[in-house]
Amino acid sequence: MVPMDATIISYPDTAVSNLLSLTAQRSKYMLPFAGKFRVVDFIVGNAREVDARTIIYSNVNDDLAQYVALHEVDEHKITVVVNEFNSIDFCYRLIRDSDSAYFIIYNGDNPGIIHFAHLIERFVKMKKPAALFKMHFGGKARMAHRILVSNKKALLATLRLALKHEHVSPNIFEMIINMMVNEGLPKLEFSCMYWPLSTVVDYYNYNYEVINNPEFSKRIFDGHIHSKIKLYRYSMLGPFANVVQSFLSDSCYINGEIVNSIIFPGVEIAEGAVIRDSIILPYNKIGSKARIMRTIIDEHTVQPYDEAPLTIGNGCKIGTTEEGMKNSTYPRVLYNSITLIGKDCSIPDAITVGGSCYISPGKTKADFEKRKYIYNGTSV
Numbered sequence: 001m002v003p004m005d006a007t008i009i010s011y012p013d014t015a016v017s018n019l020l021s022l023t024a025q026r027s028k029y030m031l032p033f034a035g036k037f038r039v040v041d042f043i044v045g046n047a048r049e050v051d052a053r054t055i056i057y058s059n060v061n062d063d064l065a066q067y068v069a070l071h072e073v074d075e076h077k078i079t080v081v082v083n084e085f086n087s088i089d090f091c092y093r094l095i096r097d098s099d100s101a102y103f104i105i106y107n108g109d110n111p112g113i114i115h116f117a118h119l120i121e122r123f124v125k126m127k128k129p130a131a132l133f134k135m136h137f138g139g140k141a142r143m144a145h146r147i148l149v150s151n152k153k154a155l156l157a158t159l160r161l162a163l164k165h166e167h168v169s170p171n172i173f174e175m176i177i178n179m180m181v182n183e184g185l186p187k188l189e190f191s192c193m194y195w196p197l198s199t200v201v202d203y204y205n206y207n208y209e210v211i212n213n214p215e216f217s218k219r220i221f222d223g224h225i226h227s228k229i230k231l232y233r234y235s236m237l238g239p240f241a242n243v244v245q246s247f248l249s250d251s252c253y254i255n256g257e258i259v260n261s262i263i264f265p266g267v268e269i270a271e272g273a274v275i276r277d278s279i280i281l282p283y284n285k286i287g288s289k290a291r292i293m294r295t296i297i298d299e300h301t302v303q304p305y306d307e308a309p310l311t312i313g314n315g316c317k318i319g320t321t322e323e324g325m326k327n328s329t330y331p332r333v334l335y336n337s338i339t340l341i342g343k344d345c346s347i348p349d350a351i352t353v354g355g356s357c358y359i360s361p362g363k364t365k366a367d368f369e370k371r372k373y374i375y376n377g378t379s380v
Helices: 017-023 039-050 064-069 088-096 116-126 152-164 172-182 200-212 214-224
Strands: 006-011 053-057 078-081 102-107 130-137 140-151 187-191 242-244 257-259 274-276 291-293 295-297 317-319 339-341
Touching (some): 006 116, 064 078, 078 088, 116 130, 140 172, 200 214, 291 295
Parallel strands (some): 006 053, 053 078
Antiparallel strands (some): 102 140
16 A cells, blocks of 8 residues: 555535436446445545545435445545535545545546556646546546546635635635646646546447456456445356356355346346346346346345345346347437336236336336236336
């Protein structure tokens, strides 16, 4: 661990509606990612590597603070801020009272592996009050994804100016970055691993990219990132299990066929079920002889878990192998024939859900009493 006299400030994206149910009842920080983690685990892991102080701003009042506390980081090292997200005065006082020499501000509710010590080293050598680093990933630098590095004096001066002119913004950190850019900042590029989650299809593709790319998976699964999703036991394979080219996390029970799929912690898959090209988020229970193709099934949180109904009932058919389908209501975010089943759903036995369908969170047996077939590209 390399100590760094800096505070990392992670702020959230303001446009997350394109992820549909994946962010309907939680911040992107709490979104499960890469088979066993949540997005916030990446922030904590990156900060832990350099022993930096961390402030996580969120615009959603969910279980983020409780989850971060499970990492057992010293209280003075990590702070979660929710209620004061848009308060410039609160932010000013937070930075003024900090004893850090440098501040790093970035959109942290996208997962990434970022070497912050390298950024600070480059910044210090420049002998400038602030600098803007554009992320270089996927073969090119992305202006939309940037990191501000500033000394304390320059950052406080910008905040005082914002207070003086009574500036308002839905995202104060984007405002701060733009104000400093307008004053003239040196702009540099740096390479990193970063996955901007903008649509449901992004989420689907990036999960597979992380799992299947040895360069990415080695960095993530070698102990750099730690998951705090609650686990109950080791994973177990039943007598009828058949797992092919798939990722299985801890605490799963598999007694069906899994092909080219990503299975998060606590998932149960019954005998005769077939899961292909799909992502099953934590604690879902899949019934016998269910068939799931090219589908994301959002997290199951209803307690007590052991008494919860099946997420996907016996004999259900979810998704399709056909290509090129789009959702009729959300064609720009739910396409490539991917189906999304929302958080805490319980779909009864023998229901058919087509390709590029969207089932919003919390749907139960009552929502399917008058329909046994959800047609391709439609939503419930």
